[in-house]
Amino acid sequence: MKTFFRVVLGLVPQLFIIQSYATECTKLVAYGNPEYPPYLWRSGKNPDSLVGANVAYLNEIDNEIKTSIKVRYGGTWARVQEEARYGRVDLIAGAFATEERKKFLYYLEPAIANTRTLIWVDEKDPLHYTKWSDLQGLRGITVINNSFGQKFDAYAKSHLKISTVASLRQAFEMLRKGRVRFLIYEEWPARAFVQRYRITGVKSLEPAIAEEPLYLVMAKKSPCATAEMRERLVSAHQKVMKKNPMPNLLKENAELWDQNAN
Incomplete structure (x- = not known):
């Protein structure tokens, strides 16, 4: 009998966990x-x-x-x-x-x-961008833990200098102040930020670096x-x-x- 109660009592926490999961779901x-x-x-x-x-x-x-x-x-x-x-x-x-x-x-x-991911630069920047390798040797910026597709992520890790910041607004601010040469971000969100916050002096470049x-x-x-x-x-x-x-x-x-x- 004691063994039986020990088994039952041992199951109680598990039953509570199962019930908790069911409730959460x-x-x-x-x-x-x-x-x-x-x-x-x-x-x-x-x-x-x-x-x-x-x-x-x-x-x-x-x-x-x-x-x-x-x-x-x-x-x-x-x-x-x-x-x-x-x-x-x-x-x-x-x-x-x-x-x-x-x-x-x-x-x-x-x-x-x-989604399309674009390169953003100062509107007066003469950068001629047509392919990923055109960004080599230049300092770029994006948001922490952002991904732009497996292929570009791997290329960027090996060949590009891209720093990260916590927010898109901070990244645009660094671009406008000339602390970086380019910013990488998805097209719709970046355009929405530029329009809503009246960010001036920047432009996007084609072609897209990735479509994911x-x-x-x-x-x-x-x-x-x-x-x-x-x-x-x-x-x-x-x-x-x-x-x-x-x-x-x-x-x-x-x-x-x-x-x-x-």
């Missing part, structure tokens, strides 16, 4: 890059949450799976990725695919959008990352994608960002 929490308009940005009215095209897209998935998805502000983009690495958040509302990230993230197919698909992803260590939940998410995601809502969502949220962002 009645809702999912997503973080994202807070400097990524019109896809994502920090709400001016509610600083604890994010708004943008990706939030609107997740709301449609929410309606399909009947499980609440809350998109919250989780700190800088670097901090968001660390939270996902250790399973302290369920979803990231938009990320490129890299081999390193695949170690701790499940990628939900298909991609929600394709943007995915919804789930943290592998999230208590909710079960096969059943992933299957529900993918099924809902594919159903929503058939409606092709992202072009309209991006247009609507670009206007919203310009009107209401801080």
Whole structure:
């Protein structure tokens, strides 16, 4: 009898853990890059949450799976990725695919959008850019833990001098002050920042350094990352994608960002 009670008592903590996981999975929490308009940005009215095209897209998935998805502000983009690495958040509302990230993230197919990454320079800079090697020997800047695709990331690590800062606004400020020769960032978010904050004296260069698909992803260590939940998410995601809502969502949220962002 004593042995029986010891076994039962030993199971109690596990039962509480299972119950806790089940409770948590009645809702999912997503973080994202807070400097990524019109896809994502920090709400001016509610600083604890994010708004943008990706939030609107997740709301449609929410309606399909009947499980609440809350998109919250989780700190800088670097901090968001660390939270996902250790399973302290369920979803990231938009990320490129890299081999390193695949170690701790499940990628939900298909991609929600394709993004272009551009080089930004001082508008008076005579830099003639047509290929990656044209950037060798020049000092560049981007945001911490940003990726621009596996191929360019590998090339940049071996051949380019690119520093990182915590925010896109800080990166643009360094470019304008002449502390760096070029800035690398995705086209839509960078243009949104330039327009909204009236950043003058800069220009983007063609061709794009990379064109990469943007995915919804789930943290592998999230208590909710079960096969059943992933299957529900993918099924809902594919159903929503058939409606092709992202072009309209991006247009609507670009206007919203310009009107209401801080």
